[in-house]
Amino acid sequence: MANLLCIGAGYVGGPTMAVIAKNCPQHRVMVVDINEARIKAWQSDHLPIYEPGLEEVVRIARDRNLFFSTEINRHIAEADIIFVSVNTPTKTYGQGAGRAADLQYWEKTARQILEHSSTHKIVVEKSTLPVRTAEAMERILQSNGNPALFDVLSNPEFLAEGTAIRDMEEPDRVLIGGRQTPSGQAAVQALVDIYANWVPRDRILTTNLWSSELSKLVANAFLAQRVSSINSISALCEKTEADILEVARAIGMDSRIGAKFLKASVGFGGSCFHKDILNLVYLCEYYGLNEVAEYWEQVIRMNDWQQARFVHNMVSSMFNTVAGKRIALYGAAFKANTGDTRQSPALEICRKLLEERAEVVLSDPHALDNARHSLGALAEKVTFEPDPYQAARGAHAIAVLTEWQQFTALDYESIYRSMVKPSFVFDGRNILDHKQLFAMGFNVFPLGMPPLTHFEWGGDHPG
Ligand SMILES: NC(=O)c1ccc[n+]([C@@H]2O[C@H](COP(=O)([O-])OP(=O)(O)OC[C@H]3O[C@@H](n4cnc5c(N)ncnc54)[C@H](O)[C@@H]3O)[C@@H](O)[C@H]2O)c1
Numbered sequence: 001m002a003n004l005l006c007i008g009a010g011y012v013g014g015p016t017m018a019v020i021a022k023n024c025p026q027h028r029v030m031v032v033d034i035n036e037a038r039i040k041a042w043q044s045d046h047l048p049i050y051e052p053g054l055e056e057v058v059r060i061a062r063d064r065n066l067f068f069s070t071e072i073n074r075h076i077a078e079a080d081i082i083f084v085s086v087n088t089p090t091k092t093y094g095q096g097a098g099r100a101a102d103l104q105y106w107e108k109t110a111r112q113i114l115e116h117s118s119t120h121k122i123v124v125e126k127s128t129l130p131v132r133t134a135e136a137m138e139r140i141l142q143s144n145g146n147p148a149l150f151d152v153l154s155n156p157e158f159l160a161e162g163t164a165i166r167d168m169e170e171p172d173r174v175l176i177g178g179r180q181t182p183s184g185q186a187a188v189q190a191l192v193d194i195y196a197n198w199v200p201r202d203r204i205l206t207t208n209l210w211s212s213e214l215s216k217l218v219a220n221a222f223l224a225q226r227v228s229s230i231n232s233i234s235a236l237c238e239k240t241e242a243d244i245l246e247v248a249r250a251i252g253m254d255s256r257i258g259a260k261f262l263k264a265s266v267g268f269g270g271s272c273f274h275k276d277i278l279n280l281v282y283l284c285e286y287y288g289l290n291e292v293a294e295y296w297e298q299v300i301r302m303n304d305w306q307q308a309r310f311v312h313n314m315v316s317s318m319f320n321t322v323a324g325k326r327i328a329l330y331g332a333a334f335k336a337n338t339g340d341t342r343q344s345p346a347l348e349i350c351r352k353l354l355e356e357r358a359e360v361v362l363s364d365p366h367a368l369d370n371a372r373h374s375l376g377a378l379a380e381k382v383t384f385e386p387d388p389y390q391a392a393r394g395a396h397a398i399a400v401l402t403e404w405q406q407f408t409a410l411d412y413e414s415i416y417r418s419m420v421k422p423s424f425v426f427d428g429r430n431i432l433d434h435k436q437l438f439a440m441g442f443n444v445f446p447l448g449m450p451p452l453t454h455f456e457w458g459g460d461h462p463g
Helices: 013-023 036-043 054-061 072-078 104-115 133-141 164-169 182-195 209-240 244-252 273-286 290-317 345-355 368-381 388-392 405-409 412-418 434-440
Strands: 003-007 028-032 066-069 081-084 121-125 150-154 174-178 204-208 326-330 359-363 397-400 424-427 443-446
Touching (some): 003 013, 003 104, 013 054, 013 066, 013 081, 013 164, 028 036, 054 164, 072 104, 133 150, 174 209, 182 204, 273 290, 290 345, 326 345, 345 368, 388 412
Parallel strands (some): 003 081, 326 359, 397 424, 424 443
Antiparallel strands (some): 150 174
């Protein structure tokens, strides 16, 4: 039996450790956090995050070999393998502000591990980090003059929120980077042995530390780039009467391109893509690779522009003003099947509509609490309404911003009857049946396709 510890009980630490505990009943898995409320929630029936399948995994393993605690120091002392999955947000101050990763939580954790360790430990980077962070970690951990005490590994997490449990149970690959020394390789093997309890061996990749750290940033940059690429083409489709669904299908059938991640939308969000690309951009600038930095930064600029463009389309098609108009936003989460609203395009669109003085009603099946928190002072100006029917009552427009399955199954006839006329639908995820909505009387504005309107539509009007 090994004692596994995870520091950081967030969207990554909680689900990952729950899946490890479920699949490795022979090991004891402890998850710690400085956030007492979060730990209490992990110990309760109301888990702190919404994720399909998570409750079941936690139910199987909790109190058997999965435990949650705030006693960080004691559990560091007892651990054999320590996973670190604390948050690594974008720095908001000083050197690298708005770009570099803020490593303060990371470094604090490293020092805490050093202070409370007297036996050999494998320290695993699970957080997403700038390439060569393991070196800094090693320097801190070796600063007490006992270099043999720690081996640092990189084991980035590739799970996607909304499908985290499936991604962990059946990962495309598990990546483990380590030093090419005998003790580094023994540490790699120890971690391989844990995953091999349920992951086929040929899906467990082992690399050097720097390839592993960098691969995580690059994977997220490539995924986000796909979203920005198809979104850029959605704008061109709207100008040319090409249809983004047809274009995506046609290019996606090319096996070199592949069909996934080709859905036009209001853009990517979540805590990772944005910050990881900025991190990559910062690294490139640091190494003087300005062209590479600019290339990747454009992925973020395109994402921002897509959201601005969406709001511009809403305002211009609603006769150039939304001031005082009730608008129901369907979705607050950054994507379906998560309650996470970090960097959510839905909230950015909400903010922009508030600037236009619209009366915004936000409806989401799982993300309203987080949305309230993320909007901060602006939350006062927003109505939070879990019932999408109530949200649309008396509204001029509905904008679909998260691709929740629930939104496709609503009775839009009755919604239409309850709305102000002319009624508009802006489908920022292309999930609704546009022709059917049009037949009911809605003016329908999909993404990357011509609008279906009951009045003369000449595109953008001058003011
Ligand atoms: N969310 C994702 O989908 C995802 C996917 C892959 C990788 N990642 C990466 O994983 C890391 C964690 O992401 P997250 O979404 O789980 O973040 P999170 O904010 O949900 O969780 C981080 C947790 O760490 C805790 N923490 C911070 N400092 C601590 C300390 N000194 N001691 C103990 N606990 C501490 C916080 O209280 C928080 O609960 C980030 O680097 C992120 O980039 C996230």
